[in-house]
Each structure stands twice: as C-alpha cells, then as structure tokens.
Amino acid sequence: MNKVSSIIKSIEGCSLHPIFRASNMLTLSFGDTIEISDRRGTKKLGVYGLHIQCFWRIKKEGLVFISHRDFYLPNSKISEEEFENLDWDTKGLNRFDELALDFNSLKLNVLSIEINITGDLLLIFSNNFSLEVMINTSYKDIEFWRFIERTSNNESKHLVFTGIGFKYSPEEWI
Numbered sequence: 001m002n003k004v005s006s007i008i009k010s011i012e013g014c015s016l017h018p019i020f021r022a023s024n025m026l027t028l029s030f031g032d033t034i035e036i037s038d039r040r041g042t043k044k045l046g047v048y049g050l051h052i053q054c055f056w057r058i059k060k061e062g063l064v065f066i067s068h069r070d071f072y073l074p075n076s077k078i079s080e081e082e083f084e085n086l087d088w089d090t091k092g093l094n095r096f097d098e099l100a101l102d103f104n105s106l107k108l109n110v111l112s113i114e115i116n117i118t119g120d121l122l123l124i125f126s127n128n129f130s131l132e133v134m135i136n137t138s139y140k141d142i143e144f145w146r147f148i149e150r151t152s153n154n155e156s157k158h159l160v161f162t163g164i165g166f167k168y169s170p171e172e173w174i
Contacts, residue, residue, distance in 0.1 A: 004115060004159065004166060005115055007147065007149075007159055008113055008115060008121075008147050008159070009113055010048060010149065011030040011031065011048050011050075011110045011113060011123075012110055012111070012112055012113060013109065013110065013111075014030040014031040014046070014047075014048065014109065014110050015030065015031065015046075015107070015108070015109050015110075016028065016029075016030055016108045016109065016110060016125060017029040017030065017033070017045065017046045018100075018104035019100055019103060019104060020100065021071065021096060021097075021100075022051075023089055024053075024068070024071045024089075025051055025052065025053050026051070026052040026053075026056055026068065027049065027050075027051055027052075028049065028050045028051075028052075028131075029045045029046030029047075029048065029049045029050075030046045030047070030048040030049070030050070030110060031046045031047040031048050032046065032047050033045070033046060033047075034046075034047055034150060034151075036150060036154060037154055038154075045150065046150075047149065047150055048147070048148065048149055048150070049146075049147070049148035049150065050145065050146070050147055050148070051145060051146040051148070052068075052133055052144075052145045053142075053143055053144060053145065054068075054133065054134065054135055054136050054137070054144040054145065055068055055133070055134045055135075055136040056068050056131065056132065056133045056134070057131070057132050058103065058129060058130070058131050059129065059130050059131075059132065060127075060128060060129050061128045065099070065103065065129070066095075066096060066099040066100065066103060070094065070095035070096040070099060071088060071089075071094055071095075071096045072088050072094065073094060073095040073096075074086075074093065074094065074095060075092070075093060075094060075095055075097065075098040076095075076098060078093060106127065106129070108125040108126050108127060108129055109125065109126045110123055110124070110125060111124045111125060111126060112124045118135050119135050119144060119145070119161045120132070120133060120134050120135055121133035121145065133145055135161075135163075137163070138163070139163055140162070140163035140164050141162070141163060141164075142162060142163050143160055143161070143162050144161050144162065144163070145160075145161050146158055146159070146160045146161070147159040147160075157169065157170065
C-alpha cells in the first residue's frame with residue numbers, strides 16, 4: 001500500500017483540469033498540460049489522470065455538489081417526464097453535464113489525497129471542495145478506478161484498482 005500511496009500522491013499540489021465523462025465514467029486530469037494523440041485526434045490533458053467507475057461524489061463544505069447519480073437525472077431545463085424518453089448519455093441532457101459546467105469554472109488544486117485499505121479515495125481540493133470515491137460492490141472482476149501517468153510521447157503508466165486489488169501497467173512501475 002505504501003507504493004500505491006506514493007504513486008497517487010504525485011497529484012498533490014497539482015491543478016485540477018476540467019472534469020468530464022465518458023458515458024458513466026468520471027474523468028479527471030491533473031498537473032501540467034500535455035498533448036495526447038489517439039484514434040479520435042489530439043487533445044490536451046493533464047500529466048496525471050483519474051478515471052472513476054464506481055460511486056463518487058464531489059462535496060463543497062460538506063454538502064454534495066455533484067455525484068455519480070447526476071449522470072441519470074435530468075438537467076434543470078428538462079422535466080423528469082421528458083427525460084424518461086431521452087437517453088441519459090446524450091451530452092448536455094443530464095444533471096452532471098450541467099453541474100460540471102459550473103464546477104469547471106473553478107480553479108482548484110489538489111491539497112491532499114488519501115487511500116484506505118478497501119481502495120476508497122479522498123481528495124481534498126482548495127476552496128473547501130473534496131472528492132470521495134467509494135468502492136460500492138463486493139464483485140471481484142470489475143475496475144473501480146484507474147490512476148494514469150502520461151508522457152508526451154503517448155506512453156502511459158496505469159495503476160488500476162479492481163475487486164481483487166491493484167494491477168500495474170507496465171508491471172515494472174511497482
């Protein structure tokens with residue numbers, strides 16, 4: 001666990017880039033900006049990334065500001081009845097997409113990050129914001145979150161937390 005802690009603590013002191021989602025996966029990036037090219041083109045991301053596929057919530061002064069459940073709720077311009085006939089995954093229709101616009105206007109830095117024995121994460125940001133990531137199933141064959149360290153030549157290292165513990169790629173990262 002000490003090696004894992006030292007890897008994820010790399011983001012302490014880093015700036016948080018705008019959050020976004022890939023379907024129902026929360027995607028965050030931190031630190032210096034680099035260009036990454038893939039099959040969809042070139043994009044700018046932080047050197048570090050965190051992809052979350054389990055229960056999470058961002059809090060402001062102890063109150064929930066935005067959470068994983070907001071993926072499946074309508075934005076303020078759509079009634080729940082209308083939303084039932086729409087695809088929650090369509091960009092801009094759900095509550096997450098709406099709240100993320102407000103959140104992304106903030107300039108936040110990572111003050112600290114903690115991990116516990118079950119793989120839960122707690123990130124403390126500036127301006128009294130925090131992110132809690134909680135493992136929410138006993139199912140073993142599932143990815144809960146992934147920490148990524150990117151390089152400018154499109155290579156990356158991945159630390160993946162699953163129901164059976166940590167996986168590293170490349171393995172020599174450990």
